Amino acid sequence: MAADPNKLYQFWQELKRRRVVHVITVYATSAFVIIELINNLAEPLNLPNRLATIVIAILAVGFQLTIVLSWLYDLTSKGVERTKPLSETKNEEKTFIPNAWKIATIVSFAVIIGLVVLNIIGIGKQVRHGEIKSLLILPFQNYTGDIQLDVFISGMHAALIGDVGRISDLNVISKTTSDVYKDADMTIAQIASELGVDVIVEPAVMRLGDSIFFQLKMISPEEEQLWIAEYRELKNNIPNLHNLVTKQIADEMKIELSADQDRILAESNSVEPEALDAYFKGLLYLDKIDRESLIKAGEQFNRTIEIEPAWAPPYASLAEANAYAMQMSFVKPSTAIPKIYENLNMALELDPNSSIAHYTKAVVAVWTEWNWGKGEQAFKKSLELNPSNALCRTFYAHLLMILRRFDEAYYQGNLALKLDPDRVFVRSLNSGAVTKGDPQAAIKFHKETLALDPNHRFTLLQLAVAYRDIGEYEKWYELWKRKSSFDDGDIAEIDRVFQEEGYLAATEIIIKLEEEAASEKQVNIGGHVTRYLELGQYDKAMDWLEKGYEIHHPSMPYITTRWDQLKDNSRYIALLEKMNLPLPQD
Numbered sequence: 001m002a003a004d005p006n007k008l009y010q011f012w013q014e015l016k017r018r019r020v021v022h023v024i025t026v027y028a029t030s031a032f033v034i035i036e037l038i039n040n041l042a043e044p045l046n047l048p049n050r051l052a053t054i055v056i057a058i059l060a061v062g063f064q065l066t067i068v069l070s071w072l073y074d075l076t077s078k079g080v081e082r083t084k085p086l087s088e089t090k091n092e093e094k095t096f097i098p099n100a101w102k103i104a105t106i107v108s109f110a111v112i113i114g115l116v117v118l119n120i121i122g123i124g125k126q127v128r129h130g131e132i133k134s135l136l137i138l139p140f141q142n143y144t145g146d147i148q149l150d151v152f153i154s155g156m157h158a159a160l161i162g163d164v165g166r167i168s169d170l171n172v173i174s175k176t177t178s179d180v181y182k183d184a185d186m187t188i189a190q191i192a193s194e195l196g197v198d199v200i201v202e203p204a205v206m207r208l209g210d211s212i213f214f215q216l217k218m219i220s221p222e223e224e225q226l227w228i229a230e231y232r233e234l235k236n237n238i239p240n241l242h243n244l245v246t247k248q249i250a251d252e253m254k255i256e257l258s259a260d261q262d263r264i265l266a267e268s269n270s271v272e273p274e275a276l277d278a279y280f281k282g283l284l285y286l287d288k289i290d291r292e293s294l295i296k297a298g299e300q301f302n303r304t305i306e307i308e309p310a311w312a313p314p315y316a317s318l319a320e321a322n323a324y325a326m327q328m329s330f331v332k333p334s335t336a337i338p339k340i341y342e343n344l345n346m347a348l349e350l351d352p353n354s355s356i357a358h359y360t361k362a363v364v365a366v367w368t369e370w371n372w373g374k375g376e377q378a379f380k381k382s383l384e385l386n387p388s389n390a391l392c393r394t395f396y397a398h399l400l401m402i403l404r405r406f407d408e409a410y411y412q413g414n415l416a417l418k419l420d421p422d423r424v425f426v427r428s429l430n431s432g433a434v435t436k437g438d439p440q441a442a443i444k445f446h447k448e449t450l451a452l453d454p455n456h457r458f459t460l461l462q463l464a465v466a467y468r469d470i471g472e473y474e475k476w477y478e479l480w481k482r483k484s485s486f487d488d489g490d491i492a493e494i495d496r497v498f499q500e501e502g503y504l505a506a507t508e509i510i511i512k513l514e515e516e517a518a519s520e521k522q523v524n525i526g527g528h529v530t531r532y533l534e535l536g537q538y539d540k541a542m543d544w545l546e547k548g549y550e551i552h553h554p555s556m557p558y559i560t561t562r563w564d565q566l567k568d569n570s571r572y573i574a575l576l577e578k579m580n581l582p583l584p585q586d
Helices: 005-017 020-041 051-072 099-121 149-164 175-180 188-195 235-240 242-252 259-267 273-288 291-307 313-327 333-350 355-367 372-385 390-402 406-419 424-429 431-435 439-450 457-469 473-482 488-501 503-516 525-534 538-550 556-560 570-578
Strands: 073-076 079-082 134-137 199-208 211-219 225-234
Touching: 020 051, 134 149, 134 175, 134 188, 149 175, 149 199, 149 242, 149 273, 188 199, 211 242, 225 242, 273 291, 273 313, 273 424, 291 313, 313 333, 313 355, 333 355, 355 372, 355 390, 372 390, 390 406, 390 424, 390 556, 406 424, 406 431, 424 431, 424 439, 424 457, 431 439, 439 457, 457 473, 473 488, 473 503, 488 503, 503 525, 525 538, 538 556, 538 570, 556 570
Parallel strands: 134 199
Antiparallel strands: 073 079, 199 211, 211 225
């Protein structure tokens, strides 16, 4: 039943009689002014970042207390008096409001409106603490006319992204995606909208005599310049500049660096631009994840080590390259594992605070050691050191899927895609976070990914699997054949059987050929198990899973993420228990 309008009107009149409405207005205005003063004076007075939150909490509690007190008491010319009930007041007292209260209320309304207008039109607008959660640092524009500086500038760009990425509570778009926007015919507003970032840093480089002149602008999605800084350095001091710039960016965004972050940034090594150039070339090869590219990646990392033997990242990435080669069955564990640990240990020895080294440590812990707790701890340490490492979040998402913590996995996977949306390897590895097991959605997603790199082996194989899952075997076969590791003679035999007898007959031939070559090369256990399951030979599938467990095959951790046909199989359950993995859930 609706409330009686007369009672609501009487209640409103009583609020006015007791001055509650006027007190609320004056209190709200005072609170608004106090909060604005703290926000604007926090930086010049070096006030703690949490002070505003504490004051708001106190004001919120005080607001409730003020309402109660204003209902019970009144401020009169005789001082504070208890407000009389309506039944005890004289008629002339019931509606009389002193001029002082009227003036205070009008002034309060004027102040509130003025402050709101000032905030809307942005007079004296400054970046406030917590307003910026994500940013993109565009590639440096080289206006010097000296193309030899391109390597230096690219190294500066990479180092700056790496350093700014270490700031907690800030998502920094990776270099891979940033490079996509080099010389792009897009406005700042369009780029910001496409990536969903809060600000964009636009750097430029010019020459002044023997010095290099740097200019950085921080621009909002509305293309408003929030900050500009200029630096003048000799060419040989360029590698040392990124730490200074990182701290100034943090200052401008009102981010208070922790003591550990300040120390780590101060310890950051100055790396020769040629070493940075070789290292990032190695990372590009590493992302392609095919046999030849992994070899080239190793060559670039070794070249980096020759130039900068005391720099940790190339050692960590060499360990990662060997782990990938083992994961993809290009080399046997007996060959890869010694190289993995040799390089990983060197990276951690050189820099215990290397985010890349801890990320690689996590990858090795999960896919080589099957130590889930150690792996998660190392992933968290890496992300503590660099929250913007998209690949680290990607593989952390894989671990979470292996542990059947799917909601957490989807969160990490989608955040990785937000940090590096144009990196093909990151996209392909995180397809599950986007499609959640829907093959049709996966097909669409992988086609979009291949538009960035049409020959990316891993993505092509992922697309082939999606076609196979919906029964489009012709499309599966064409993609699988393009990236198969079989020689031409074997492909010809598989092709003949596929065309004459169909998919399942071709599957039997593939199994036969893989098992004949098992003594010479590493068998892809996951693919082998899937083929036996498609043939309905569950015992054979389990034989290979148990073999994978015995030889410690790196694809075995994914035993929880596929093969639902085995969820009631006693041998499968026993294997999960041996590996200390969660059992299937109904």
